Amino acid sequence: MVCPGARFAVYLAITTLLNPGDEIxxxxxxxxxxxxxxxxxxxxVRTxxxxxxxxxxxxIDQINNAINENTKMIVLNYPNNPTGKILxxxxxxxxxxxxxxxxxxVLSDEIYEDYYSGPGNVEGEWPKEILTYGYEKSIITKSFSKSFAMTGFRIGYxxxxxxxxxxxxxxQALSLTNVSEPxxxxALQVINSPxxxxxxxxxxxxxxxxxLVKIAKDIGLEFIEPDGAMYLFAKTKYKNFDATKFSEKLLEHGVAIAPGEGFGDYKEFFRITAIDxxxxxxGMIILDTVLKESYE
Structure with a gap:
């Protein structure tokens, strides 16, 4: 089913398949x-x-411990945003x-599927897709925003x-009638292109x-090299580092990063995007300079 972006597909899956009081x-x-x-x-939500x-x-123990009689769904996102991890x-x-x-x-958000710099499993193999399991309660969401660089067009499926x-x-029909035909x-044009x-x-x-990985290593950031996607999720060596405050300071110098607390209990981490x-x-020179000025 075509949707106005993978985000709306995620919303539809959660809202239509689950009821108040259920858990994911x-x-x-x-x-x-x-x-x-x-x-x-x-x-x-159980995290x-x-x-x-x-x-x-x-x-698996963590997952089993999170499951109870009200649990109805588990969400997967690999390659992961923000870590780039592939299981x-x-x-x-x-x-x-x-x-x-x-x-x-199983709600599997696979919008970064074409950005694989692995190995996520075996050298040279593409990561296994959820579809291959043939599980009838799987919902896979995909997007044109990343693979086809169509961010802003708002189309996924x-x-x-x-x-x-x-x-x-x-x-979806009740909410918006249809996805914009143009x-x-x-999207059809890019699907049919080479x-x-x-x-x-x-x-x-x-x-x-x-x-990005090389520079991050050179300036002493701590991280796991991403298997895919387009991000690096890192922390610094400094104690009591607050990524949110640091991101605000970086903005004053024209550099934007995403604080880790937006992705969970990761106040000391931040996400860097692999841009031009x-x-x-x-940007990394500015980040390193501001970091040293602030904590050394």
């Missing part, structure tokens, strides 16, 4: 919209905190098996069982990420 599991750090959509619908030390991987295949297998055993919906599509489509034709354009875009992001190479290098 969100693995953090996570894009804040998952929690926001659930809370807006009266749904309780699983992953850490730098565990390479941003949840354990090892065996861990993903275990999560899907757990979801089946507890009859949970969801892949799931017809019975689930029927529920989601009713609310935008749909634009895939080399997507590959070229992904290669540009991968090169930027490599540059020249601006990226300039």
């Amino acid at each position: 599991i969100v693995i953090e750090p996570a894009w804040p919209a998952y929690k926001d959509c659930a809370l807006n619908a009266g749904i309780k 699983i905190k992953t850490t730098l030390e565990t390479k941003w991987e949840p354990s 090892p295949e065996k861990l993903l297998d275990s999560i899907m098996q757990t979801a089946k055993e507890h009859d949970l919906y 969801t892949i799931t069982e017809p019975s689930i599509i029927e529920k989601m489509s009713k609310l 935008i749909q034709y634009a 895939f080399e354009a997507v590959q070229e875009n992904a290669e540009i992001i991968e090169t930027r990420l490599e540059i 190479e020249t601006k990226l290098k300039e």
